[in-house]
Amino acid sequence: MNTTLTASGISNGIDFSDVEIVNPGKCFGNTFLVSAGVGNVGTLFIVEAYHEQDAVEEFASSRYGHLIVLDEEMTQEAMIDGTIDDYVYTESGYCDLSYFGLTKTDECVYLVKSDEFWKLEI
Numbered sequence: 001m002n003t004t005l006t007a008s009g010i011s012n013g014i015d016f017s018d019v020e021i022v023n024p025g026k027c028f029g030n031t032f033l034v035s036a037g038v039g040n041v042g043t044l045f046i047v048e049a050y051h052e053q054d055a056v057e058e059f060a061s062s063r064y065g066h067l068i069v070l071d072e073e074m075t076q077e078a079m080i081d082g083t084i085d086d087y088v089y090t091e092s093g094y095c096d097l098s099y100f101g102l103t104k105t106d107e108c109v110y111l112v113k114s115d116e117f118w119k120l121e122i
Contacts, residue, residue, distance in 0.1 A: 002114070007031070007046045009108035021046045021110065022062045027054075031108045034059055036067045037099025043067075046108065055102055060092040068095045 005024050008017040011033035019033070027048040032055040035042035045064065049055035060069050069092050070078065078084040078094065087094040 004113050006111050006113060007108050008111060009105050011105040011108075012103040014103075016044055018111075019044045019046050021048070022064060023048050023058050024110070026058065031105045033103050033105050035101035036064065038067060042099070042101065046105070052102055056088065056095065056097070056100075057090050057092070060090045060095050065092055068097060068100055070094045070096060 005021050006018045007021050008019070009031075010016075014033070016033060022034070022045050025048070027050050030048060030050050032047045032049055032052070034045045034047050034055065036045065036059070037043075045059070047055045047058050047062075049058050056068075059065065069090075070087060075084070075094050078087060084094065087096055089095075
């Protein structure tokens with residue numbers, strides 16, 4: 001049985017629904033709506049955190065961190081060409097926040113979805 005935890009709500013006047021929660025249970029009640037650029041599309045996520053910097057740290061250390069964290073080669077190139085100061089440093093490494101948006105949610109409701117409510121075996 002597959003169960004997923006998603007969220008719906010309002011953030012800065014934007015309605016969102018069925019958005020994946022990156023770190024459920026970390027800071028319950030303090031949520032941020034994150035838009036991480038994937039190609040030409042901004043994919044939405046919910047991150048539980050007390051402050052904006054904490055939300056960036058949590059997202060960077062999540063399984064979606066590769067969307068913003070520079071790999072070693074990109075970090076080395078940025079250090080060589082002097083653009084490393086354009087990136088934000090987190091515990092997970094340097095992050096490119098060019099296509100990253102973050103807003104505090106006004107209201108956020110969690111939803112549990114299951115592909116099978118119950119299973120009867122005969």
